[in-house]
Amino acid sequence: MSGITTKFTQLLGLRTPIVSGVMAGASGGALAAEVTRAGGFGFIAFGYGSIEKFRSEVALARSILKVQPQLPLPIGIGYLGWQLELPNAPAEECLSAALDENVQAIWLSFGKRLHQWIKYIRDHERSAGATKVFVQVTSVEEALVAVNDWKVDVVIAQGTEAGGHGSSSGSTLLTLIPEILAVLPKDGPPVLAAGGIANGAQIASLLTLGASGVVLGTRFLLSPESLYSNTQRQAIITARTASSVRTMAFDHARNTLGWPEGIDGRALRNSTVEDFEKGVDIDIMRRKFVEGVKNDDPDRILVWAGAGVGLMNRIQPAKEIVEELDQECSRSLRDAALLLGTVSIHTNHKIYHPRSKI
Ligand SMILES: Cc1cc2nc3c(=O)[nH]c(=O)nc-3n(C[C@H](O)[C@H](O)[C@H](O)COP(=O)(O)O)c2cc1C
Structure with missing residues (x-):
């Protein structure tokens, strides 16, 4: 680390x-x-x-x-x-x-x-x-x-x-x-x-x-x-940024409607979301959702996913994800510090220019 x-x-x-x-x-x-x-x-x-x-x-x-x-x-x-x-x-x-x-x-x-x-x-x-x-x-x-x-x-x-x-x-x-x-x-x-x-x-x-x-x-x-599930993971891998939308479609479809006011959820757009937006009868929407879950149909099931989904393209062990993120982050922090390369650092009353050493 x-x-x-x-x-x-x-x-x-x-x-x-x-x-x-x-x-x-x-x-x-x-x-x-x-x-x-x-x-x-x-x-x-x-x-x-x-x-x-x-x-x-x-x-x-x-x-x-x-x-x-x-x-x-x-x-x-x-x-x-x-x-x-x-x-x-x-x-x-x-x-x-x-x-x-x-x-x-x-x-x-x-x-x-x-x-x-x-x-x-x-x-x-x-x-x-x-x-x-x-x-x-x-x-x-x-x-x-x-x-x-x-x-x-x-x-x-x-x-x-x-x-x-x-x-x-x-x-x-x-x-x-x-x-x-x-x-x-x-x-x-x-x-x-x-x-x-x-x-x-x-x-x-x-x-x-x-x-x-x-x-x-x-x-x-x-x-x-x-x-x-694997189907849900594959849906995330293939999704683009624009596929991630805020919606109440799935809470209606699966009947989890006790959320406090002003809350909805961000998930991948599919036919469940489209039906909801078109105002399809709730019983019909629920029936199709239940069927979709039974058939593991990515065009109906619920896949919660954030707006970063377009940047994600592979399955990796969780430990590896953490290690990779940590390394990328420190690399970015170091690169960002280089933007200050022309700024002088005062040491021992002498002026030291880090870039001039390279
Ligand atoms: C599948 C899924 C389930 C979630 N369930 C909860 C939850 O039970 N409680 C909660 O506070 N936040 C929940 N969240 C929100 C996360 O805690 C977190 O804020 C969010 O995932 C961060 O955004 P990201 O998914 O774009 O990384 C959930 C998010 C996802 C993707």
């Missing part, structure tokens, strides 16, 4: 500021563990799952990382707030399951009562500060609440480029990161950038904007460790 150090890597003792994002239905124990093993930090999505399924994914991560039961596990668990907030949902039981597993972090997003879940985590964690709380935000206002009112440990700023769910009217990262950093205290928590990231040069640019790390989702879908 190249030794990129930020306040985020220092907070979690990482070798690189690269995180695999929480992805319901796609990020399980194998992906999370391999990203952590490579020096980054991996998340398992609790998503729409059951506690049993969650426990088996955590056990898988433990066995890959060779961490004994009960010892701290260097991965995180991500919850969809609105799923915890459904009537009669066993929210506290679900959160306790992660705390019992002694995971290093919990990620919360897309809920109306995130403050309540943060309080539960703080009140029940093994020792004060043992569980780092990550909250994903899509605006400056949300970031201010997360930092000032909820005292979160890490903010994930999600741009509109991001695959999966996010704000239907959000900003791009190029705007969102500086806007958020401008209003947070200098000694505030690390801010990570999420959305549309496909390579290390993009990571370098986000670090120079002031982000303390990055979150990638779609790129990790193209690892054998993700829970995506």
Whole structure:
């Protein structure tokens, strides 16, 4: 690893500021563990799952990382707030399951009562500060609440480029990161950038904007460790940038309509999206979707994918992805520093011109 150090890597003792994002239905124990093993930090999505399924994914991560039961596990668990907030949902039981597993972090997003879940985590964690709380935000206002009112440990700023769910009217990262950093205290928590990231040069640019790390989702879908199917991975490989669109088509098709207001999802355009846009009867659309899932038909199924999809063209082990991104990022940072080659560096009262040595 190249030794990129930020306040985020220092907070979690990482070798690189690269995180695999929480992805319901796609990020399980194998992906999370391999990203952590490579020096980054991996998340398992609790998503729409059951506690049993969650426990088996955590056990898988433990066995890959060779961490004994009960010892701290260097991965995180991500919850969809609105799923915890459904009537009669066993929210506290679900959160306790992660705390019992002694995971290093919990990620919360897309809920109306995130403050309540943060309080539960703080009140029940093994020792004060043992569980780092990550909250994903899509605006400056949300970031201010997360930092000032909820005292979160890490903010994930999600741009509109991001695959999966996010704000239907959000900003791009190029705007969102500086806007958020401008209003947070200098000694505030690390801010990570999420959305549309496909390579290390993009990571370098986000670090120079002031982000303390990055979150990638779609790129990790193209690892054998993700829970995506081969058909879904192939769809990502062949997709162009313009194929990634924000839509509610799939939430209607699969009947997952409890998202907070102003949220939709970024996925690959296919006939399900086209039917939705044309106003095809919802029952017909659902029937075709269910049939498409049964037949594994890429023209009907759901493939969440961010705006960076056009830059992704191969399947690679998660560990290799992290290592490659880290190397590309440090190369870009070094190349960027060369742009300053004509600037003099003052040493020992002599003027030293780095380029003149070449
Ligand atoms: C398949 C998939 C599922 C996702 N599920 C969740 C989720 O359960 N919770 C969440 O906060 N974000 C979710 N996201 C968003 C990611 O955490 C992250 O913000 C996003 O993937 C970053 O953008 P990128 O995919 O362009 O890299 C999901 C993204 C994808 C691609």
